[in-house]
Amino acid sequence: MMRFLKVLVIIVVVLFFAGTPWAVAGEGADSVAGPERNWLRQLYENGFNLNDPAINYPRFPRLCVDVYNWGDRTFNSYDKDYVVSTGKNWKVMAKTYNWSESYFIDLENKSRVLMISDMYSDLGVSINFMALSLGYTFNANNIFGSPVAKRRIFDFSFTCALFSGNVHSSSTHGGVSIRRFAKYNDGHSINVGLDDVKQTRLNGNVFYFFNHRKYSHAAAYSYSKYQLRSAGSWVLGVSLIRTDIDIDFSSLPPDMLDALPPNAPRHYSLNYNDYCLLGGYAYNWVLHPRRWLINITALPSVGVKHLRNVSVDDKKDLFAANIKVNFSVVYNYKALFAAFTGQLDAEQYTTNNYSFLNGQESLSICVGARF
Numbered sequence: 001m002m003r004f005l006k007v008l009v010i011i012v013v014v015l016f017f018a019g020t021p022w023a024v025a026g027e028g029a030d031s032v033a034g035p036e037r038n039w040l041r042q043l044y045e046n047g048f049n050l051n052d053p054a055i056n057y058p059r060f061p062r063l064c065v066d067v068y069n070w071g072d073r074t075f076n077s078y079d080k081d082y083v084v085s086t087g088k089n090w091k092v093m094a095k096t097y098n099w100s101e102s103y104f105i106d107l108e109n110k111s112r113v114l115m116i117s118d119m120y121s122d123l124g125v126s127i128n129f130m131a132l133s134l135g136y137t138f139n140a141n142n143i144f145g146s147p148v149a150k151r152r153i154f155d156f157s158f159t160c161a162l163f164s165g166n167v168h169s170s171s172t173h174g175g176v177s178i179r180r181f182a183k184y185n186d187g188h189s190i191n192v193g194l195d196d197v198k199q200t201r202l203n204g205n206v207f208y209f210f211n212h213r214k215y216s217h218a219a220a221y222s223y224s225k226y227q228l229r230s231a232g233s234w235v236l237g238v239s240l241i242r243t244d245i246d247i248d249f250s251s252l253p254p255d256m257l258d259a260l261p262p263n264a265p266r267h268y269s270l271n272y273n274d275y276c277l278l279g280g281y282a283y284n285w286v287l288h289p290r291r292w293l294i295n296i297t298a299l300p301s302v303g304v305k306h307l308r309n310v311s312v313d314d315k316k317d318l319f320a321a322n323i324k325v326n327f328s329v330v331y332n333y334k335a336l337f338a339a340f341t342g343q344l345d346a347e348q349y350t351t352n353n354y355s356f357l358n359g360q361e362s363l364s365i366c367v368g369a370r371f
Helices: 002-017 039-045 059-075 217-221
Strands: 083-085 090-106 112-117 120-129 132-139 150-159 163-173 176-181 192-194 197-209 225-227 231-248 267-287 292-307 317-333 336-350 355-370
Touching: 120 150, 150 217, 197 267, 217 225, 217 267, 217 292, 217 317, 231 292, 231 317, 267 317, 267 336
Parallel strands: none
Antiparallel strands: 083 225, 090 112, 090 120, 090 355, 112 176, 120 132, 150 163, 163 197, 176 192, 197 231, 231 267, 267 292, 292 317, 317 336, 336 355
16 A cells, blocks of 8 residues: 555656756746756656655655655554565566356255356566556467456455455356256266356455554565564455356256256346455464465455345345455565465355355466566
């Protein structure tokens, strides 16, 4: 968060002053080649170190820097025996992001349906200045000649010492394989493709770290801090989820449909919003020497599931129970770093006739350098 504020300060200052003929009162524009005209060059030459005492800020940029420093002290302070800054403003990274979706339906008489989507793979490169990032992502499935179903994904996150937040949006259509289908094949594993599956999901959450002086989420997931000693923190926050799922089994062969219980739906249309209180625990293990960091974060959530288009047993609001689990393994060596991260988001939808569980799983590998 503070890195974002720092970049915002730089952008505002540059746009406000760049090319502007600032002049001292009573003097002409041609007479401003002195220190107050050179502060942008000084900022550039010192690697955008805002607090370098050698920079001759004019009044308004100085005010912006003071506001940023206040925010940094308030929202991004750590116990330096546990967490320190990397000392670098720039990062260049290459990343592979792989994700899939899963669906589990628990029907009557111990009949179960399990479906898993194809693996969606993306490759990306980026250059980062503090929180500002410029990058490009390639569809790896198409590059390597194995295209999968249509999909779209967007992810935005921010982290400071006190709290972290994330907005994640995804949309998929098709590319799902049925791995188990009620009593079909005597309930054993199968692999039958099904394209009549659509999901659109928007998930936003923000959570607070109680032990924010000693625990750094940024060290494990944005690589902008070093965790020097192992530490953990209780976490509390809120989660808002909007989900639309449509599954149609009508195109399956008759013998497969006959394997479903008589009252089991052939078409599922789930449209709901979850409003949940989220809580859990996050922990950073520091392995000696201090190059390895392992993080695990488990965040179950409970709240209200509001049905938008239909009702269950004449109810529009149901009990919601979801879970988010993250892990990260980070290796730091001087200016270089590498990370292996994973995430699971799972939601449950329960009626008198069936229980429905859908999840989104992801694994990422990232390598980069700070400078």
